[in-house]
Amino acid sequence: MKSALWYPYQQHKTSSEPFEVDSAEGCKLHIKDGRILIDGISSWWCTIHGYNHPKLNNAITEQLSKMGHVMLGGLTHKPAKDLADKLVEITPDGLNHVFFSDSGSVGMEVAMKLALQYFHNKGHVNKKKFIALKKGYHGDTCGVISIGDPDDGMHASFAGVFPKQFFVSVTSEKIDPEKWPLEEKIEELESIIGQNHREIAAMAVEPLMQGAGGFNFYPAEYLNRAYQLCQKYNILMIFDEIATGFGRTGTLFAANQCNFTPDILVLGKALTAGYSGHAATLTTGDVYDAFYSEKCEHAFMHGPTFMGNPLACAVALEGIKLFECDDYMAKIKAINHHLSSVLLPFKHTLVKNCRVLGATGVIEFHAPLNSKKVKDFAAEKGVWLRPFGNILYTTPPYIISQEELAQVLAVMTDLLNHIT
Numbered sequence: 001m002k003s004a005l006w007y008p009y010q011q012h013k014t015s016s017e018p019f020e021v022d023s024a025e026g027c028k029l030h031i032k033d034g035r036i037l038i039d040g041i042s043s044w045w046c047t048i049h050g051y052n053h054p055k056l057n058n059a060i061t062e063q064l065s066k067m068g069h070v071m072l073g074g075l076t077h078k079p080a081k082d083l084a085d086k087l088v089e090i091t092p093d094g095l096n097h098v099f100f101s102d103s104g105s106v107g108m109e110v111a112m113k114l115a116l117q118y119f120h121n122k123g124h125v126n127k128k129k130f131i132a133l134k135k136g137y138h139g140d141t142c143g144v145i146s147i148g149d150p151d152d153g154m155h156a157s158f159a160g161v162f163p164k165q166f167f168v169s170v171t172s173e174k175i176d177p178e179k180w181p182l183e184e185k186i187e188e189l190e191s192i193i194g195q196n197h198r199e200i201a202a203m204a205v206e207p208l209m210q211g212a213g214g215f216n217f218y219p220a221e222y223l224n225r226a227y228q229l230c231q232k233y234n235i236l237m238i239f240d241e242i243a244t245g246f247g248r249t250g251t252l253f254a255a256n257q258c259n260f261t262p263d264i265l266v267l268g269k270a271l272t273a274g275y276s277g278h279a280a281t282l283t284t285g286d287v288y289d290a291f292y293s294e295k296c297e298h299a300f301m302h303g304p305t306f307m308g309n310p311l312a313c314a315v316a317l318e319g320i321k322l323f324e325c326d327d328y329m330a331k332i333k334a335i336n337h338h339l340s341s342v343l344l345p346f347k348h349t350l351v352k353n354c355r356v357l358g359a360t361g362v363i364e365f366h367a368p369l370n371s372k373k374v375k376d377f378a379a380e381k382g383v384w385l386r387p388f389g390n391i392l393y394t395t396p397p398y399i400i401s402q403e404e405l406a407q408v409l410a411v412m413t414d415l416l417n418h419i420t
């Protein structure tokens with residue numbers, strides 16, 4: 001398929017036509033051909049309130065009647081200030097400053113630059129590297145590719161182009177948290193940090209759950225121990241909570257399951273509920289203070305044109321209000337219960353394992369799935385799913401009804417009887 005519109009992660013020559021969506025409402029996508037599909041993956045995990053939400057629509061149109069945009073250089077506005085205050089309030093204690101940007105990837109680029117300049121401003125000029133996780137994903141821009149999975153085919157064409165970083169693994173065949181090889185993994189980390197800490201500015205992780213790298217789960221205790229090592233060796237800890245933030249792992253933030261506050265935490269995706277691209281990079285006072293001085297050159301020289309966009313901030317504020325007022329944590333608990341009851345007992349010769357964390361349910365197969373067949377079978381049954389490799393997952397909108405979720409899960413578990 002050749003087209004003017006260039007699609008993401010797609011080989012146009014061999015891929016099929018995407019479904020054209022006319023409108024969407026609640027958890028449902030209305031396809032142009034008349035089909036209605038339940039979105040089992042929240043449009044890449046961001047539309048946690050579903051589509052076309054009257055309160056979110058209202059918040060954005062009300063803001064639109066005042067102004068759609070204004071630059072944040074030399075000017076400011078209430079939606080940006082209020083959102084920064086709100087994010088400081090709801091994130092773990094100690095994260096007191098917020099830098100906005102226009103996408104998750106850029107939010108992570110900001111985190112990396114902050115970590116590098118933090119040490120530069122303090123005179124530690126050799127700390128220029130990062131330690132990150134194999135199978136990690138932090139976005140598609142050039143800086144963050146360097147801390148994404150080093151063996152990932154997705155970025156293979158750029159191998160050797162970007163700086164080489166340090167990597168450790170958090171994946172294991174033993175997915176049961178009790179059996180997960182904590183000591184072995186910490187030893188691996190300690191050995192690399194011990195030898196290279198003079199060069200390492202920060203450790204960057206997707207806490208508790210790696211998303212695009214295969215929905216790998218690992219325990220909070222690993223992060224607690226990793227943070228102790230970071231403290232010992234003067235390394236900052238960056239939590240990429242672009243996917244895990246806003247309840248996806250069962251607590252408001254994955255950081256809430258750890259016994260420390262990371263130095264830098266990045267939010268995106270669900271932050272603006274899918275209405276607009278935006279991200280927030282939060283830091284502790286310690287990080288902020290390294291930039292706060294009489295010297296011009298200590299300032300953070302970064303400023304996306306659309307940072308703090310008023311429409312994005314207004315919709316984010318309303319989304320957080322909904323999350324709090326409608327007790328989303330209870331909805332997440334109910335989703336977790338439902339996912340666990342169906343997926344955890346599920347067995348099949350082609351299935352390697354099933355796992356659930358918060359409002360995320362995963363079936364891992366022994367071999368890659370035919371994604372077109374999965375997509376077509378799911379659509380026939382009224383569901384939108386998009387597997388990657390041997391992973392089929394659901395990250396439903398939190399407003400999904402029991403019946404809708406049952407329909408998504410029926411497709412996931414019934415699939416093997418139809419497409420193999």
Ligand SMILES: *Cc1c(COP(=O)(O)O)cnc(C)c1O
Pocket residue numbers: 103104105106108137138139140206211212240241242243244268269
């Ligand atoms: C999606 C994602 C990103 C990138 O966000 P974009 O808004 O697509 O740039 C970064 N990190 C994680 C963990 C993500 O899931």
